[in-house]
Amino acid sequence: MSDHKTMTLTLIVWRQKNANDPGKFETYTAKNITEHHSFLEMLDCVNEDLIYAGKDPIVFDHDCREGICGMCSQVINGAPHGGQDRTTVCQLHMRKFKDGDTIYIEPWRARAFPIIRDLIVDRSALDKIIQAGGYTSCHTGGVADGNAILIPKPVADEAMDAAECVGCGACVAGCPNGAAMLFTGAKVSQLALLPQGKAEAAERVKSMTNAMIECGFGNCTNHYECMAACPKGINVKFIARMNREFLKAQFA
Amino acid sequence: MQFTSSSIGRKILMAITGQAMVLFAVVHLLGNSSIFGWLNGGINAYAEHLHSLPLPIIIGFRLALLAMVSVHIWFGIQLTIENRGGRPQQYAVKSTQKATFASENMIWTGSLLGLFLAYHLAHFTFQVISPDTAALKHLVPLHNEMVPNVLGMVVGGFKNFFVSLIYTGAMVALFLHLSHGIQSFFQTMGWSTDKSQPILVKLGTLVALGFFLGYVAIPLTIFAGILKG
Ligand code: HEM
Ligand code: SF4
Numbered sequence: 226m227s228d229h230k231t232m233t234l235t236l237i238v239w240r241q242k243n244a245n246d247p248g249k250f251e252t253y254t255a256k257n258i259t260e261h262h263s264f265l266e267m268l269d270c271v272n273e274d275l276i277y278a279g280k281d282p283i284v285f286d287h288d289c290r291e292g293i294c295g296m297c298s299q300v301i302n303g304a305p306h307g308g309q310d311r312t313t314v315c316q317l318h319m320r321k322f323k324d325g326d327t328i329y330i331e332p333w334r335a336r337a338f339p340i341i342r343d344l345i346v347d348r349s350a351l352d353k354i355i356q357a358g359g360y361t362s363c364h365t366g367g368v369a370d371g372n373a374i375l376i377p378k379p380v381a382d383e384a385m386d387a388a389e390c391v392g393c394g395a396c397v398a399g400c401p402n403g404a405a406m407l408f409t410g411a412k413v414s415q416l417a418l419l420p421q422g423k424a425e426a427a428e429r430v431k432s433m434t435n436a437m438i439e440c441g442f443g444n445c446t447n448h449y450e451c452m453a454a455c456p457k458g459i460n461v462k463f464i465a466r467m468n469r470e471f472l473k474a475q476f477a
Numbered sequence: 478m479q480f481t482s483s484s485i486g487r488k489i490l491m492a493i494t495g496q497a498m499v500l501f502a503v504v505h506l507l508g509n510s511s512i513f514g515w516l517n518g519g520i521n522a523y524a525e526h527l528h529s530l531p532l533p534i535i536i537g538f539r540l541a542l543l544a545m546v547s548v549h550i551w552f553g554i555q556l557t558i559e560n561r562g563g564r565p566q567q568y569a570v571k572s573t574q575k576a577t578f579a580s581e582n583m584i585w586t587g588s589l590l591g592l593f594l595a596y597h598l599a600h601f602t603f604q605v606i607s608p609d610t611a612a613l614k615h616l617v618p619l620h621n622e623m624v625p626n627v628l629g630m631v632v633g634g635f636k637n638f639f640v641s642l643i644y645t646g647a648m649v650a651l652f653l654h655l656s657h658g659i660q661s662f663f664q665t666m667g668w669s670t671d672k673s674q675p676i677l678v679k680l681g682t683l684v685a686l687g688f689f690l691g692y693v694a695i696p697l698t699i700f701a702g703i704l705k706g
């Protein structure tokens with residue numbers, strides 16, 4: 226057995242009872258944390274202590290804890306998901322921190338994402354963007370033969386790169402304007418690239434970008450903070466592609 | 478939703494009007510550089526060429542530029558206000574990865590350029606800032622005719638330390654504005670890819686630097702006494 230050196234950390238965590246509560250930072254001490262803990266397990270430990278002390282645990286979103294569902298959502302020391310390249314909070318490990326560190330933990334902050342409680346925000350605005358056109362409305366019929374529609378490999382790859390988006394909203398949290406362009410760009414591109422999605426491409430890009438505004442997201446100013454925040458490495462080339470699709474749609 | 482109220486549509490209008498002004502800045506710089514003597518008769522001859530163009534072309538050109546500036550300022554202010562509201566509460570810790578001083582301060586460098594534009598027009602177009610060197614009032618001979626002494630006006634202006642300082646400061650603002658703006662144009666128009674985008678960021682900054690050096694060369698060489706009237 227390796228010896229388990231433990232660390233003690235100071236956490237400064239955003240606590241807010243509901244959307245109307247002004248909210249404030251509270252300071253906690255995380256004790257007996259090893260480098261093997263994940264960030265969320267570290268919070269589990271802190272919450273256990275809080276519960277034993279009769280206090281409200283820190284409320285945060287999580288589900289798969291293996292980096293694929295997009296539920297976890299925390300801004301750590303100013304960086305969505307903690308700032309480690311292509312890593313969700315649940316995949317961030319305490320070996321990245323050292324004994325005595327002070328860590329700020331905040332929720333996604335954007336007008337379109339009202340805070341529900343503590344670190345949980347309401348991300349249904351992203352669903353509204355999808356509902357506005359993030360689908361194809363073709364009749365699917367029976368199961369089609371594989372390769373009945375031929376798609377060149379580079380095109381399939383490009384669509385797959387866009388489809389990696391897990392809808393976590395870190396791009397919005399990272400954007401100083403609270404814009405949802407990387408998310409929407411990924412969804413618009415994924416469908417516009419493929420033959421099944423091309424038929425409705427013009428209508429789709431218009432209604433999905435309209436939904437962005439109606440949901441209260443800001444506009445893009447090409448800071449590229451979204452790309453730095455994205456745990457799935459979605460490239461801003463998909464924003465450029467969406468801009469191109471939008472221009473094309475004006476003449477469709 | 479109308480193009481002019483959509484998110485990307487307004488952004489595209491910013492990009493096109495901004496880039497049109499960049500093209501103007503290229504032509505303007507080339508024209509101004511006639512002060513260094515590559516044109517027979519120098520900047521006085523260049524100014525005379527411009528003013529002997531047919532009146533409708535001159536007026537049309539000025540109106541088009543005015544329209545560009547107006548649209549750019551209008552949507553610039555509107556989008557900035559909207560975007561400031563996009564994140565009503567800031568993070569306790571600021572940790573930007575990709576945003577730059579230039580990208581975060583477009584509205585301020587733009588506003589400085591707008592103020593400079595007004596000053597610059599008053600100085601050299603309407604010639605009300607220092608009437609004693611106003612070119613329209615001081616005619617000099619050129620190829621057997623009498624033409625306004627633009628060279629005298631420019632040299633007279635830039636010998637003044639504060640005038641040179643204002644122009645140099647404005648060109649710093651131009652450098653910052655364009656170091657973000659030029660690459661932003663290609664991204665907004667949808668013309669950049671994952672390969673070209675990082676290169677465009679560098680090229681855009683380089684071109685912006687070229688504008689800065691080219692434009693400040695005139696006040697600097699005059700103030701240093703290298704270029705004389
Ligand atoms: C006259 C006052 C001006 C104001 C108030 C202003 C303001 C702005 C603002 C707010 C932006 C958007 C920033 C962003 O999206 O990140 C912008 C972008 C831009 N501006 Fe200006 N600006 C002015 C003058 C100029 C001038 C004189 C030029 C060119 C010589 C210029 C070229 C550009 C370019 C190329 C862009 C990038 C467009 C894009 O985002 O795609 N601007 N300006
Ligand atoms: S683009 Fe990236 S950061 Fe934005 S929602 Fe998708 S996975 Fe999350």
Ligand code: FES
Binds near residue numbers: 286287288290296315
């Ligand atoms: S909890 Fe599923 S991605 Fe983090």
